[in-house]
Amino acid sequence: MKIKYIPIVLILPISLLFCSEGAAGSEDITHRMTMFIFQLGVIIFAAKLSGMFFEKIKLPSTLGEITAGIILGPYLLGSVSLSFLGFDQGLFPVSEGSVPVTPELYAISIIASIMLLFISGLETDLKLLLKYLFSGGIVGLGGVIFSFFPGALVGMYFLDLPFMSSPVLFLGIMSTATSVGITAMILSKNKYMESPEGVTILSAAIIDDVLGIIILAVVVGIASVLKTGGSIDWGGIGYISVKALILWLVLTSAGLLLAGKISTFLKKFGNKFSYAIIAFGLSMLFAGIFEKAGLAMIIGAYVTGLTLSKTDISYEIQEAIHPLKEFFVPIFFTVMGMLVNIRTISLGTLAFATVYSVVALMGKIFGCGLPALFTGFNKKGALRIGLGMMPRGEVGLIIAGIGLSNGFINDDIYGVAIMMVLSGIIVTPPFLNYALQKPGRGTRKRLIDNEIESYLIEMTNSEQADILINSIVEYFDKEGYFITKQILDYDMYMIRKDDIFFKLLKGSKIDNSNKINIISKGENMDFVKELVYEATVKIEFNSQEILKKIDLNEMKKTSHDSDSSQVKINFDISTILDPACLVLDLKAKTKDDAIRELVEVLAKNKKITQKETILKEVLTRESIISTGMQNGIAIPHARSEGVESTQLAVGIKRSGIDFGSMDGKPAKIIMLMVSSTKKDDPHINVLSSISAYFRKVRDIEDFLRIENKEDIVDFFRIYSDDNTWYRRVVKKISI
Numbered sequence: 001m002k003i004k005y006i007p008i009v010l011i012l013p014i015s016l017l018f019c020s021e022g023a024a025g026s027e028d029i030t031h032r033m034t035m036f037i038f039q040l041g042v043i044i045f046a047a048k049l050s051g052m053f054f055e056k057i058k059l060p061s062t063l064g065e066i067t068a069g070i071i072l073g074p075y076l077l078g079s080v081s082l083s084f085l086g087f088d089q090g091l092f093p094v095s096e097g098s099v100p101v102t103p104e105l106y107a108i109s110i111i112a113s114i115m116l117l118f119i120s121g122l123e124t125d126l127k128l129l130l131k132y133l134f135s136g137g138i139v140g141l142g143g144v145i146f147s148f149f150p151g152a153l154v155g156m157y158f159l160d161l162p163f164m165s166s167p168v169l170f171l172g173i174m175s176t177a178t179s180v181g182i183t184a185m186i187l188s189k190n191k192y193m194e195s196p197e198g199v200t201i202l203s204a205a206i207i208d209d210v211l212g213i214i215i216l217a218v219v220v221g222i223a224s225v226l227k228t229g230g231s232i233d234w235g236g237i238g239y240i241s242v243k244a245l246i247l248w249l250v251l252t253s254a255g256l257l258l259a260g261k262i263s264t265f266l267k268k269f270g271n272k273f274s275y276a277i278i279a280f281g282l283s284m285l286f287a288g289i290f291e292k293a294g295l296a297m298i299i300g301a302y303v304t305g306l307t308l309s310k311t312d313i314s315y316e317i318q319e320a321i322h323p324l325k326e327f328f329v330p331i332f333f334t335v336m337g338m339l340v341n342i343r344t345i346s347l348g349t350l351a352f353a354t355v356y357s358v359v360a361l362m363g364k365i366f367g368c369g370l371p372a373l374f375t376g377f378n379k380k381g382a383l384r385i386g387l388g389m390m391p392r393g394e395v396g397l398i399i400a401g402i403g404l405s406n407g408f409i410n411d412d413i414y415g416v417a418i419m420m421v422l423s424g425i426i427v428t429p430p431f432l433n434y435a436l437q438k439p440g441r442g443t444r445k446r447l448i449d450n451e452i453e454s455y456l457i458e459m460t461n462s463e464q465a466d467i468l469i470n471s472i473v474e475y476f477d478k479e480g481y482f483i484t485k486q487i488l489d490y491d492m493y494m495i496r497k498d499d500i501f502f503k504l505l506k507g508s509k510i511d512n513s514n515k516i517n518i519i520s521k522g523e524n525m526d527f528v529k530e531l532v533y534e535a536t537v538k539i540e541f542n543s544q545e546i547l548k549k550i551d552l553n554e555m556k557k558t559s560h561d562s563d564s565s566q567v568k569i570n571f572d573i574s575t576i577l578d579p580a581c582l583v584l585d586l587k588a589k590t591k592d593d594a595i596r597e598l599v600e601v602l603a604k605n606k607k608i609t610q611k612e613t614i615l616k617e618v619l620t621r622e623s624i625i626s627t628g629m630q631n632g633i634a635i636p637h638a639r640s641e642g643v644e645s646t647q648l649a650v651g652i653k654r655s656g657i658d659f660g661s662m663d664g665k666p667a668k669i670i671m672l673m674v675s676s677t678k679k680d681d682p683h684i685n686v687l688s689s690i691s692a693y694f695r696k697v698r699d700i701e702d703f704l705r706i707e708n709k710e711d712i713v714d715f716f717r718i719y720s721d722d723n724t725w726y727r728r729v730v731k732k733i734s735i
Helices: 008-017 026-056 061-072 103-122 126-131 133-159 166-174 180-189 196-227 234-257 259-267 272-292 297-309 314-338 347-372 379-388 394-405 411-437 462-478 522-549 552-560 591-604 611-624 683-696 700-704 709-718 724-734
Strands: 452-458 482-485 491-497 500-506 515-521 637-640 647-657 667-676
Touching: 026 061, 026 103, 026 314, 061 314, 061 411, 103 272, 103 297, 103 314, 103 394, 133 166, 133 196, 133 347, 166 196, 166 394, 166 411, 196 234, 196 379, 196 394, 234 259, 234 272, 234 297, 259 272, 259 297, 272 297, 272 314, 297 314, 297 394, 314 394, 314 482, 314 491, 347 379, 347 411, 379 411, 394 411, 452 522, 462 482, 462 491, 462 500, 462 515, 462 522, 462 637, 500 522, 515 522, 591 611, 591 647, 591 667, 611 637, 611 667, 637 683, 667 683, 667 700
Parallel strands: 637 667
Antiparallel strands: 452 515, 482 491, 491 500, 500 515, 647 667
16 A cells, blocks of 8 residues: 555656667667656755755855755766766766756756745735835845846946846846845844844845846846847837736736635645645746746746735645755755856956955945935944845846856856855855844834734743643644744744734744743734633643643652663763763752752853753752652753753762652762753653663662772763673772
8 A cells, every 4th residue: 555655766767677678769768867867866965965064064055055066067077977877978968958957957946946936925924025115125126226237237347248238137137136045044043033124134135036026027028139139229128127017017916816715725625735736836837827928937936926925824835845845945056056167167257256246245235234224224233134135045046047048148157146146145144143143223213013012921941831832832723723833943833814913932032942922913912812821721731630640759669660670771871971070979968959069060061051040940840859769869850951962960979868769768879961952852761761770780889889980981881781880890899
């Protein structure tokens, strides 16, 4: 029954082995498909690995993917012969035609570009766009004007061509695009998404892209006429502009008016994965319609996404289509890198690219920053906005690819465009991070939104916040709301039903992740408070019912009375135990002081970052039920944001400390464990392994006689079922 789930990438090569070689052209198609599969496999691995490497060195993964494409492309390693695999001209040979890669590979990149613009349209917040239409519009328009004309002028100077020429016009339009993705990532990490600067940047980037796409439609029309050798007068330019604008407005308006009916139609397909795929299919159909109408395919994809952005399933579609995006988008950036003809890059081209890149970056800083000064922002806010509008990414690359594939620009100009995109990706993060981290607001006056309200809930720790959030989300789900968890550095849920919208955050725009913030219109706050009340009551009721069924002390005692021969150690404690964090003679006389002393040891050795937070969380956990075990062992512990990964501090108090242990005996070995709140930190695994180690020791008193820190670490390193450690260390003590 499971055979139908075998991936097509495995079925295709197998099926090709059984193709009849007698049919005309079968050998050629088999070779091309085999090459295509090899190419995709290599690109996927190269894109992901290079993206991960660049993220490690604090650079965007996009930069790594483009770099991988340049290195693997037909102008470098791609054309190296691999005759032993049957690829005499290399795995990525230079193909004939307007692009140097195979049509199959370029087709995949076209699908990816449609997906990118479809998702960009989905992510467009129409209400935000309208609300900040004035400030965002001025900033976005300034960015387009100050980028397009300087970019075109640089092209005129270096290419010695008139303004009304395809290469010059494309150099102008390529410099206008802004990468919302890169900017949003930086804003997210700095928790600036909902700030006045953040909202203005995002709305301006939306307007910027809308204007850029409209101008692209005009430029493509003009360039098509120029390519055929026809002459263009200003009347012709006006006709093309009006045609593009009317077509854009008519189809966009029609889409927005029919959005509700389209959403109802999509919901009939049952689940979010089905209607997400159908929605993407619609974007491809619209892309084809726009291309046939003389506009670029990406415009149709963007309009489809924009149409669905106002529906209550927009976030559901984004979430469901995310795996496809993870597959296609790295391929897109890698293929775009492959189109760079590095062989033709000369000193003149580098000079051209450098000047063009600097002008493009400055165009955004001044073109967006200066207008921001007239819309309520101070110099600090204007600088943040200007820097936030600098990065170019997917839209700029797509425009460059359209120009190259249609013969509007050549390899050299495409290379210049790629360098401009790369410069924005490299330069923006450090400068924007620095500007955002400088203290002080970016507006002249403190802005207060009277329409939007926040309901803030503060919990004792992050785990409590998680429990309450899960209960709140469950109640929203039962009320029929569509809920999507955004993939960010903090938890954010977008909750929508018809025209009612909520944003649920944990760790953004608030002090820490112990706090929950629910944002919506003031008129919805009574509903929010009632829902949170019911969610909290449910947690309280379920907690009481669970405690009636489970005796925690009895459960702990039973688990530690089991046969020690059956105990399995799943985690090597020695890998996280630093001898510097061992205290052979604790000074503390009480449980709280012992915990405090061991926390201080971790802080002194730079194992933790938030000493007071961790101390509070460990003591809170201890107050619920004692972590004193049996036979003189205590394991105080907690999860916390104040540590990056699980850390241990071990203290020995031979006279013992009252820990409220199960057997009533004082604790002589205290192992303080703090783990990160990250999902991949093995808190329970380490906790159970510590318990397992000591349950295998025959006599704790022998352990207490050890006076060498390295021997204690050895205990956790080599202790096993055959008691190797026990015999070696005990013999050493006896001597």
